[in-house]
Amino acid sequence: QEYTGIKMEVVEWSGSAKAEIEGKVGGRTVYLVAATLRPETMYGQTNCFVGPTLKYGVFAVNEKEAFVCTDRAARNMAFQGVFSTRGQVHKLLDIDGSKIVGTKIKAPLAIHPEVYVLPMETVLATKGTGVVTSVPSDSPDDFATLTELRKKAEFFKIDPSWAAIDPVPVISTPTYGEMTAPVLVKQLKINSPKDTKQLAEAKEIAYKEGFYNGTMLVGEYKGQPVQEAKTKVRENMISQGLAIAYAEPEGFVLSRSS
Ligand code: ZZB
Structure with a gap:
């Protein structure tokens, strides 16, 4: 899988992360x-997710940046020339996902430029970076x-203000309009993130x-087909840092049968 790794700069750490x-x-x-x-959906980021029971690291990229x-994921990055010394991982510290929740970060390209980190129990440790940016307009998992989280803020130990940004229309589709994910969640009668079977189906349809x-509704490629905007947005984001x-590699993704 060829992912785009979106760099979400920390603006203010949560209290517990700050101490660590x-x-x-x-x-x-x-x-x-x-x-x-889905780099072309980055205009519609409303928050970011980490797995509250997952372990993360803070890794030095060079003298100026850390991821x-x-x-x-850091091991994979080391072999893709992301860090200053190829093949070498320089971990600065370990940190639990639960402690990162509540951190304020920048969301590049987003209409809401600053968002918060929230917990998502279905984040897989075996895929991507373990960090997922949230686009509830176009991702059924994110919307669910x-x-x-909004319904049970207290239970999830989050401040309701961290989850206050509403889905932003960024792409229009003929069948589902400007809010593809919310429409699919309703149509497939998805009631919670635990409805994993229907969510997998909704994700497939939404993709x-x-x-x-x-068709893009916002941004530099407004009016253009997603098929064309996708690679352009990706390349621009990478070249702009x-x-x-x-x-x-597909074979590394243990949770997938395909
Ligand atoms: C923003 C986004 C916007 C995404 C969207 C999807 C959609 P796949 O096909 O299974 O590889 N993701 C990334 N890493 C993880 C993880 N560790 N655990 C759970 N989910 C993860 O799925 C890749 C997508 O799954 C990624 O793209 C990310 O969410 C999430 F409008 O990023 B996406 C219809 C989907 N729409």
């Missing part, structure tokens, strides 16, 4: 790196989780509809 990080990153700018297959992702029939290329 203090004095350990040597003045580096720290980014959460979110693996996405937050899983150990597994955001809806659940196909967006890719083959979607807002994202990195992050590849993952």
Whole structure:
């Protein structure tokens, strides 16, 4: 899989992360790196997700920057020329996903430029970077989780203001309009992030509809087909230093049967 790793710069650490990080990153700018297959949807980011029970590391990229992702992703990055010394991982510290929740970060290209990190129980440690940027307008998983978090903020130990940004229309499709994911979640009667079977089906439909029939509603490629905008947005983000290329051989993704 050829992912785009979106660099989400930390603006303000959560209280618990601040205590852990203090004095350990040597003045580096720290980014959460979110693996996405839909770079053209980045205009509609409303938050970011980490797995609350997953373990993350903060890894030095060079003297100036550090990335937050899983150990597994850092090892892959080391062999893709992401870090200053090829093949070498320089971990600055370990940190639990639950402690990163509540951190305020920048969301590159997004209409809402600053968003918060929220917990998502279905984030897989075996895929991507373990960090997922959230686009609830076009990702059924993101919409289902955001809806659940809003309903039960206290249970999930989040401040409701962290989940306050509503889905933003970024792509229009002939069948589902400007809110592909919310429409599919309703049509397939998805009530919670635990409805994994229907969510997998919704994701498949949303991917196909967006890719083959979607039109950009915002941004530099407004009015253009998603098929054309996708690679252009990706390349622009990478050349502007807002994202990195992050590849993952299919065979490494243990959770997938295909
Ligand atoms: C933003 C986004 C916007 C995404 C969208 C999807 C959609 P795949 O096909 O299974 O590889 N993702 C990335 N890493 C993880 C992880 N570790 N655990 C769970 N989910 C993860 O799926 C890749 C997509 O799954 C990624 O692209 C990411 O969410 C999420 F409008 O990033 B995406 C219809 C999907 N729409």
